[in-house]
Structures are given as structure tokens and as C-alpha cells.
Amino acid sequence: MEFKEVQPEEIIQHEHPLILEDLQSMFQNYEEDDDDFDDLDLIAMQNFKSKCDICGLGIDWYHRYYYKCSQSSCSYSLHKFCGEMSTTFQFPAHPIHTLHLNKRSNSWSCHSCHTKHRDGICYHCSICNYEIDLRCVTFAGHIMIHHPGHPHPLISLTVNPALSMCYSCGKEHKGVFYHCTTCFNFSIHVNCVTLPFKLTLNHHVHMLTLSYSFSVIPYYSKCRICGMSISKHIWLYKCSKCRYYVHIDCATLRGEPFMSIFSHGITMTDSNFEAADYPNLLHYPLPDESYNMLHHVLRGDYQHFDKIMILKKVNKHKQGLHIHSSHKHPLLLINSPKTSLHNPYKRIKLTCDGCLRPITTMPFYMCSRADSGCGFYLHEWCTRLPSELKNHPGHPQHKLVLFHFPPSDLAYTGFTCNICGLCCNGFGYVCSNCNYLVDVNCGYIPARITHEAHPNHLLSRVDASSIQSGSTTMACNACAVIISGSELCFRCSFCDFYLDNRCALHLPKTIKNKYDKHPLKLSYSPIENHKSEYFCEVCEEELIPEKWFYHCQECGQSIHSACAPLILQSEQDVNSLNDQEGVYKFLNMKFGALRSFRGHHHPLSFLPGTKSDGCCYICLGELQSLLIFKCFTCKVAFHVKCYRKGKKSWQVVERLRLDFRPKHPKHRKEPKHQRPLTFYPNEVMRPITGHWKAIDDVIKQL
Structure with missing residues (x-):
């Protein structure tokens, strides 16, 4: 007899009980910050390989479920669909009859794949003499995969390579795709399907985890390899210990752009310039606050100045x-x-x-x-300092003359530098023809520098307006602030890397602050092994580590780069939320000078406004982060701009004379308590829905 009906129990002849194993159970509950999860266990689980003892095909973690022997010494394994086979099967290629599970004792060929068999198990139709082997029966189970990045099974139906958009990486690929039959538009390329769950990079100390969905991604987060923005809609590799994010293409080196690795401080061995060609090149950031660019210039290191005072x-x-x-x-x-x-x-x-x-x-x-x-x-x-400057890059048409005092109307409030945009009440240079003003530091802005944040590449001084066109904008890689067209900035001609002159020249490598006993180092990206959120020790506000900031590795404390110069208790509340980026806005101001006002008996101090100063005594506007005059005896303060605007007006002076006098509170008569009145309408109006038939009749009449 050629055919003999069999039961599934006869095929799965094993002396030990079988248990159902879930290969992806660890991935479903995985939490990156949980130390209970061993990275090596996760890698071993994804690399799991075995062989099915019924169909002879491999078992991998994309099958997700499989049966294994309960005895650890026994390697008997089955696909889940092989272990749950039925006595009957409805084959799509033979839909008119039901196939039955049989065992053949002579040679036969599979009508589906035309494979010849001497004997064995098959599904047979006795009416048509149609049989198929177990491999073709289990084909539907093999083309279906389970992936932890999607809740539904995925099926590959493409035989020839197809061109389509991949959901996981957001890019267009040509090749084999897996599709979800439940979701309408989920399609993923086979290269993204087979991405490793864990990987390591040479320039990062921790393992990165493949992440499929994100509830919150920091707004300023960028890929740490290519420097481009991160989207929460695509998969990426991340290290939550360091807030380290990388595109999947960049992490697997399939699309890593040239010269991109060092864009955030990672060293490259190749240099795009010869050091011998630039003997006077300044290397930034300068070591600490004691190093001053003017010191290097006037010491004789740079021979391009004429007259010395x-x-x-x-x-x-x-x-x-x-x-x-x-x-x-x-x-x-x-x-x-x-x-x-x-x-x-x-x-x-x-x-x-x-x-x-x-x-x-x-x-x-x-x-x-x-x-x-x-x-x-x-x-x-x-x-x-030289008394004159010629051919200044910001104003080459006229010479600039040194002055020690700002113009009379700016003697206390200072002037605004046309190069860095910071207000200054120190020495400066001025063009008498154009009233072009620069502070002494910007008077010697170098033509080329190198910077630790972008090593081995030369940064050249450029006019932002010469490289901006139309709607294109450039953002500083240090503070993420848009560089205006009138600024002088530094640019790497080999990469898309820009620094405004403030962040490039005015942020030293280390600073000292009263909030930490150790020097704090300038950091260009999130700190490794820093699991907690970042906040500034000075202003106690949130700190975005994707922007440059100062950090103490020993204490784990961080400070905004703009808050770093604030060492006095009275300066703690100076910065507003909009003034925490880049450099301190009053970096070129010296405060504390006293000034006498007509009509007031006490001298007033020239200071930066803080939250505790309240509102302006003249315009009632906020004083924080603005230049103010303050009387510590009378506890009053007002904007410098309010005084300058109305200093020739006798009304303002009279107001100051009267309002600065001690005030005695007058007795105020409290209003009598009145009984509240409540109005209740006689009728509540309700909306009435129009009748569709009536509307149709009106349309017919028209």
C-alpha cells in the first residue's frame, strides 16, 4: 500500500515533552536603562539558529515561536507551524479538494516544487493523485516573519527586486521588502529587517540599541556621525546613557558622509592643511580665562600692526x-x-x-x-594697544582709531560692537566717518583658526552675507543660533560646519566657577555615562547638552556657556531663558560704576537687571537681563534706556525727584461686601437641526 493516513502525533515522535519558546520575549520588555538586561544575552538571542526536525529548514528569531525539548540535554526543535500541523490542509494551488496527511512508502514527486522523494510524509489528494511535501506546506510560515519593531506579522511577496520607500529608515530602496497585511502603508526593506539589535562603534564606549519608536526626542538632537537632525518617525541607534543618537545608515556605515565623524569633536587623522604654512595660527579654545588673544598679539607673535602707544x-x-x-x-x-x-x-x-x-x-x-x-x-x-587699525576685515575702507572712553552719551551704557554684536564699555576702535565701532577684542579677529570641536580642519573667517543666498540660513554649531547676514563667522570650507565669532573666540577651554571646586571643561556634546537630566548650576534652568556647555566630570555638574562668567551672587538671576545660549551677553561690560542723578540724594549703580529687581520705575517693564540703574538705599531701579530716552525731559527728572521720596501709605477705605447676584434665564435656547427634506424642496424650486 502506497499511502497510509497518519496523525500529527505519529510524526512528532519524541520521548520528552515539548515546550513553546518565545525568542523575542526579552526584546518586548527590554528597557535600555535597566541593568537586569545583559547585552550579550540579547545579542545571543537575536543570533539564535537551529534546525527543524520535521521540515529540515532553519529556525531563527524572526520565526519568534518554536518548540523545543524540555530536557536541556536534548536538541530536538520544531517550527511552531510544523509542531501544530493538522491532518488536513487546504492548499491554494489545489483549491478544489482538501489534502490529507499521509505517509508514502515509495518514490514520489512534489507537485508544487517538483522535488523527488523516495518516501516520507506528504499531504495527498486521493481523487486527483496530487501531493505536496511538508516544505511547500510550511512555505507560508517561512515567508512570514515577526519583528519586534512592528506589532503585526510581516510577509514578503516579492520575487524580483522592487523600488519602494522603507518605513524604518525613511529612504527609498530597491530590493526585497516585507509588508504588513494589517497596516496599509508599512513596508520595510530586508536590510533594515536584519539590522542588529545591538552594535558597537569605534568612537563610542557603550553599545548602541536599535530603537523603533520614541515618545520624546530632544528638539536639538542630531546624529552624532553625520550631524543631521533626528526624526522620531524613523528607527535609529541610541545610547540613553549619553544621549547619543545615530542614524541606522550612519551606524552601519552604509551611508556615512565623508568628513562627518569629527563634526562633533571626534578626531580624524587626516588634516586638510599644512601646519608649516600657517606659523601664526591660533588654536581654540584658549586654555582658560587667563589667556587673552590681545596678549598673544601684542607680545609680538603676530607682525601686522604699525603704531604702538x-x-x-x-x-x-x-x-x-x-x-x-x-x-x-x-x-x-x-x-x-x-x-x-x-x-x-x-x-x-x-x-x-x-x-x-x-x-x-x-x-x-x-x-x-x-x-x-x-x-x-x-x-x-x-x-x-595700537592707536590705529587699517584694513580691518569688517571695515576696510577707512582706518579705525583707538578710543578709551565711549562717546559722551554712551559713557556708562557702552556701545554695541559691529562685529560681535555685544555691548561694551571698555576700549574700542571707531571710524570717525561712518561711526563704525568695534571693541578691542574684535579689532584683532583672526583670519583663520583651528578649533577642538572640529579638529584638523582649518576654519576661515568669512562674511556670512557672502555665502548666504535666498532662503538658505546658517546656524552656529555651538549655540544653534541663526547667523545673520551681516556677521563675520568662521567656516570650514570642506564641511558644513559654522561657528559665530562669539562662540569661536570667547569661550575658553576651561573655566572656574564658585559652584564647583574643580575647573569645568567646555563640552561639545552630551557627556558619556551621564544618565540624569542636565540643568545649569548657576541659573537652575534646563540645559540642552547638544549645545556647547561647561561640565565637571568629577562632580557631574554642568553650566550654560552663557552662565559661566556669573560668579557673584547678585548676578545669578541675570540671564533670561532667551539669553542662555552662546556667550554671556554682558561679557564686554564692567559693572558697579556709581552715578549721581539730579533730584536724588543717593548714587545709583550701573548693573545688569535681575529677577529680584522687579520692574522699571519709569516704564514698569521687566528689568531682568537688561542694563539698569539701581539705588540700593531706596530699593528702586529703572532701565538705562528709559533714562537715555528722557534725560532731557524735565518731566522725567521731576518724576524721579518726586517718586524717590519716601512714601507713607495712606489709609484706604475697604469697600463694603456686596452680595453676589446670579442671573437665571427664563428660557434656555437649544440649537435646532434643519430638516433635510425641506432643504431639498427648496433646492428643487430653485
């Missing part, structure tokens, strides 16, 4: 006593530590009145009447 001695008998046109009192040269230098740890802020940078080294000049309250200080090199 020389100090004249006032009295030969008083050694070290000099007079300088920038100050009305004689200056004393300090070579020994008689005066405390700039020290954030001790809340000492010693600032040069010329370049407005901290004085951390000797020698320097101080006013001989410092004991009387005159707080004038100068770096030694700031006394040797």
Missing part, C-alpha cells in the same frame, strides 16, 4: 607710577601679589577696563587711588 612717566622719583590717557588718576604697576587677582572660588571679580577680561596674571596696572574706591585696572598689554 607708549606710556609716559609722571614722576621719575616714584618708580612704577604712570599716567595713561584712559584714566584721570596715575596708575601703579603691580608686580607682586599686593592685590587679589580674579578668583571665582573666592567671589573676587577683577576685570580689565580695557579688554573687559579677567586679570589673572601679573604685571598689571591699577589706579593709585584704589583705596579711595576707584576700581580702574588694566592689563599690561592693554596699555600697548
Whole structure:
């Protein structure tokens, strides 16, 4: 007898019980931050391979479910669909009759795949003498896969390569695709189906996890390889310990753009310039606040200045006593530590009145009447600034002349630099024809630099308007602020990398702040092994680590780059939410000067406004993060711009004279309590729906 009907139990002849195993159970409940999940176990589970003892085909984790022997010493395994086979089968190629499970004892051929068999199990139609082997029966189970990135089974129906959009990476591919029969538009390329769940990159210490969906992605997050934005609608590799995100194409090196790896501080061995061709090249960031660009320039390292200002001695008998046109009192040269230098740890802020940078080294000049309250200080090199600048890159048509005092109407409030856009009340250069103003630091803006954030590539000074066209915009890679067309910025001509001049030149590599006993280092990306959220220790607001900030590795503390110079308690509330990016907006301002006003008995201090200062006494506007005059005796403050706008108006002066007088509260008569009245309408109006038939009749009449 050729055919013998069999039961599935006769085929699955195994002496031990079988258990159903879920290969993706660990992936369904996986949490990246949970230490209970071993990365090696997850990798081993995805790489699982076995052989089905019925159909002879392989078992992998895309089948998800399979039967295995309950005995650990036994390797007997079955596909789930092979272990659950039925005695009957309805084959799509033979729909007129039902096939029955039989066992043949002689040779036969499968009518579906034409494979010849000597004997074995098959599904047979006795009416048509039609039989198929178990491999063709299980074909439907093999073309279906389960993937943890999608809740429904996926089926591949394409024989020839097709061109389609891949849902997982958001790009167009040509090849084999898997489709979801439940979802209308879910289609995924086979290369994305087979992506490893875990992988490592040479330039990152932690393993990255393939992530399929995201509830929240930081707005400023970018791929750490190509520097492009991250979308929450596509799959990516991430490391939550470091807020490290990478496109799947970039992580698997299938589409990694050239020169992209170092765009966020990762070293490349190849350089696009010869160091010997640029002997005077400045390397940024400068080591710390004690390093000053003017110091390097005036020390003689850069030979492109003509006239140098020389100090004249006032009295030969008083050694070290000099007079300088920038100050009305004689200056004393300090070579020994008689005066405390700039020290954030001790809340000492010693600032040069010329370049407005901290004085951390000797020698320097101080006013001989410092004991009387005159707080004038100068770096030694700031006394040797050239009196004229020619061919300045921002204003080459006219020469710029050095001035020590801003124009009379800006004596206290300062001027706005046309290069960096920061207000300044220190030394500067001016064009008498055009009133073009630059501070002394921007007077020597270099033509080329290198920066640690973009190593081995030369950054050239360019006019932003010359490379912007139409609707295209450029954003600073440090603070993500759009670079305006009138700015001078630094650009890598080899890459899409830009830095505005403030972030490029004014952020030192390390800073000291009273909130941390260790120096804080400038960081260009999220810190490795930093699991908690980032917030600034100074302003106590949220910090976005995809933008440059300062961080202490020992204490785990972070500070906005704009909050780093705020070392005094009175400055803590200076910045508003819009002023936490890039550099401190009052970096070139020296505060604390006193000024007398007609009609007021106390001197007023020139300060940056804080939250605690409240509102302007003149316009009632907010004072935070703006320049103000404040009387600490009367506890009143007002905008500098409000004074400047109305300083010639006798009404403003009269208002200040009257309002600054002590006020006695007058007795106010409390209003009598009135009984509240409630109005109840007699009839409640309800909306009435129109009658469709009536409307149709009207249309017919028309």
C-alpha cells in the first residue's frame, strides 16, 4: 500500500515533552536603562539558529515561536507551524479538494516544487493523485516573519527586486521588502529587517540599541556621525546613557558622509592643511580665562600692526607710577601679589577696563587711588594697544582709531560692537566717518583658526552675507543660533560646519566657577555615562547638552556657556531663558560704576537687571537681563534706556525727584461686601437641526 493516513502525533515522535519558546520575549520588555538586561544575552538571542526536525529548514528569531525539548540535554526543535500541523490542509494551488496527511512508502514527486522523494510524509489528494511535501506546506510560515519593531506579522511577496520607500529608515530602496497585511502603508526593506539589535562603534564606549519608536526626542538632537537632525518617525541607534543618537545608515556605515565623524569633536587623522604654512595660527579654545588673544598679539607673535602707544612717566622719583590717557588718576604697576587677582572660588571679580577680561596674571596696572574706591585696572598689554587699525576685515575702507572712553552719551551704557554684536564699555576702535565701532577684542579677529570641536580642519573667517543666498540660513554649531547676514563667522570650507565669532573666540577651554571646586571643561556634546537630566548650576534652568556647555566630570555638574562668567551672587538671576545660549551677553561690560542723578540724594549703580529687581520705575517693564540703574538705599531701579530716552525731559527728572521720596501709605477705605447676584434665564435656547427634506424642496424650486 502506497499511502497510509497518519496523525500529527505519529510524526512528532519524541520521548520528552515539548515546550513553546518565545525568542523575542526579552526584546518586548527590554528597557535600555535597566541593568537586569545583559547585552550579550540579547545579542545571543537575536543570533539564535537551529534546525527543524520535521521540515529540515532553519529556525531563527524572526520565526519568534518554536518548540523545543524540555530536557536541556536534548536538541530536538520544531517550527511552531510544523509542531501544530493538522491532518488536513487546504492548499491554494489545489483549491478544489482538501489534502490529507499521509505517509508514502515509495518514490514520489512534489507537485508544487517538483522535488523527488523516495518516501516520507506528504499531504495527498486521493481523487486527483496530487501531493505536496511538508516544505511547500510550511512555505507560508517561512515567508512570514515577526519583528519586534512592528506589532503585526510581516510577509514578503516579492520575487524580483522592487523600488519602494522603507518605513524604518525613511529612504527609498530597491530590493526585497516585507509588508504588513494589517497596516496599509508599512513596508520595510530586508536590510533594515536584519539590522542588529545591538552594535558597537569605534568612537563610542557603550553599545548602541536599535530603537523603533520614541515618545520624546530632544528638539536639538542630531546624529552624532553625520550631524543631521533626528526624526522620531524613523528607527535609529541610541545610547540613553549619553544621549547619543545615530542614524541606522550612519551606524552601519552604509551611508556615512565623508568628513562627518569629527563634526562633533571626534578626531580624524587626516588634516586638510599644512601646519608649516600657517606659523601664526591660533588654536581654540584658549586654555582658560587667563589667556587673552590681545596678549598673544601684542607680545609680538603676530607682525601686522604699525603704531604702538607708549606710556609716559609722571614722576621719575616714584618708580612704577604712570599716567595713561584712559584714566584721570596715575596708575601703579603691580608686580607682586599686593592685590587679589580674579578668583571665582573666592567671589573676587577683577576685570580689565580695557579688554573687559579677567586679570589673572601679573604685571598689571591699577589706579593709585584704589583705596579711595576707584576700581580702574588694566592689563599690561592693554596699555600697548595700537592707536590705529587699517584694513580691518569688517571695515576696510577707512582706518579705525583707538578710543578709551565711549562717546559722551554712551559713557556708562557702552556701545554695541559691529562685529560681535555685544555691548561694551571698555576700549574700542571707531571710524570717525561712518561711526563704525568695534571693541578691542574684535579689532584683532583672526583670519583663520583651528578649533577642538572640529579638529584638523582649518576654519576661515568669512562674511556670512557672502555665502548666504535666498532662503538658505546658517546656524552656529555651538549655540544653534541663526547667523545673520551681516556677521563675520568662521567656516570650514570642506564641511558644513559654522561657528559665530562669539562662540569661536570667547569661550575658553576651561573655566572656574564658585559652584564647583574643580575647573569645568567646555563640552561639545552630551557627556558619556551621564544618565540624569542636565540643568545649569548657576541659573537652575534646563540645559540642552547638544549645545556647547561647561561640565565637571568629577562632580557631574554642568553650566550654560552663557552662565559661566556669573560668579557673584547678585548676578545669578541675570540671564533670561532667551539669553542662555552662546556667550554671556554682558561679557564686554564692567559693572558697579556709581552715578549721581539730579533730584536724588543717593548714587545709583550701573548693573545688569535681575529677577529680584522687579520692574522699571519709569516704564514698569521687566528689568531682568537688561542694563539698569539701581539705588540700593531706596530699593528702586529703572532701565538705562528709559533714562537715555528722557534725560532731557524735565518731566522725567521731576518724576524721579518726586517718586524717590519716601512714601507713607495712606489709609484706604475697604469697600463694603456686596452680595453676589446670579442671573437665571427664563428660557434656555437649544440649537435646532434643519430638516433635510425641506432643504431639498427648496433646492428643487430653485
